[in-house]
Amino acid sequence: MTLLTVDDLHKSFGGVMAARDVTFTVASGEMLAVIGPNGAGKSTVFNMVGGQLTPDRGKVLLDGQDITRASPQKRFRRGVGRTFQVAQTFLSMSAAENVQMALISCNRQSNGLWAPARDRHRDKAVELLSRVGMEEAADTPCSALAYGDVKRVELAIALAGQPKLLLMDEPTAGMAPRERATLMDLTASIAESQGIGVLFTEHDMDVVFGHAARVLVLLRGQIIASGTPDEVRRDEQVKRAYLGDEHALERPKGMTPA
Template sequence: MTLLKVERLTKSFGGVVAASDVSLTVRRGEMVALIGPNGAGKSTVFNMIGGQLQPDSGHVLLDDAPITQATASERFRKGIGRTFQVAQAFLSMTVLENVQMALLSRYGETRGLWSPVRPCHREEALGLLTQVGMEGVADRPSAELAYGDVKRMELAIALAGDPKLILMDEPTAGMAPAERSALMELTDSLARSRHMGVLFTEHDMDVVFGHADRVLVLLRGQIIATGTPDEIRRDPRVREAYLGDTHGLAPLTARPA
């Protein structure tokens, strides 16, 4: 079942076309990677889906409902969560308080927040931290976390919106190889157990080919190929434009079922 439908999104900045007629879909429980070289337009497409940018033309639909004009905060409440390449968190707060703040936003309670955050939605926040394996450091200041743990906390924050879809911008950037694999395996498990879609950008091809169900390749603002990791890896257009023959011909590690 199609969860996200993007139809012919186009965006220009002055005379530069950053995205041109971009169309894509994400199904429930599916991991979809959007890849491409630097400057291909990935961030522009992500920001149009997430609501940080308005397209010049085109449409975004979530569960067949149009959300093209919705703000980023409205999309959060409609079921789109997001993580960023540079992790976003309140470093002055504990891990638990960061998740509690996201829950307050989800329930529209931030405007009336005059009392301390700690009593608010504590058990629900702890439950989300448990899902990402962070319950043991719930009361620790987030500024003290290792970078991989910050990324997991950010995932819990995204889950606080009870998302149908999560957008992950370079989720493993700055992480060690073992941390990358662990984070994406966790994301994969959550996508399937919660029946939510995941659209992510990534430069690490091992992460892409190891965890994506489908891969979309963006070049100069246009999608030039879409398919399974195996199909993308062997596509001559992709090999020429982005991957190179070494990646294209290397044995493909099968993705766990």
């Protein structure tokens, strides 16, 4: 079932066309990767889907509902979750408290919060941490966690909003290779079991071709290829365009394009 429909998005900054004729879909339970060289328009497209940017033209539909001009907050409440390239957590708070804060926000309990929040949604927060393998660290401050574990806490925070669509901006940035595989394996499992559509940008080609069901390739703001990882890997236009290196998508394991 189609969850996200992006139709004919355009965006320019001054005389620079950052996105042109961008059209794609994401199905429930599907993981779609958006790749391309630096300056290809990935962040622009990603932020138009997330609500940080408003397109000059085109539409973004979630479950058939137009969210093109909805704020990020409204999109969150309609079922759009997000993680960031640099993990967004309160480092002085425990893992559970971070998730509790997200649950308090989701339940619109942040206004007039006079009573201590420590016990609010505690059980639900621990349950979400358990889903990402972080239950034993529930009472550990995020400042004391390894970065890969902080990224898993951030995933639990995103899941607090019961998202239909999860946006992940370079989810494995700053992580060791083994941590990258663990995080993306976990994300794929959750997406499949809960029917969550995942749209992610990524520079690590091992992550992209190892976890995406489909890959979208951007160059100068336009889609130049779309298909399964194998189809995109074999695409001659992609090989020529991606960093100008015909072997850029066939690197040995562990090597990541700059």
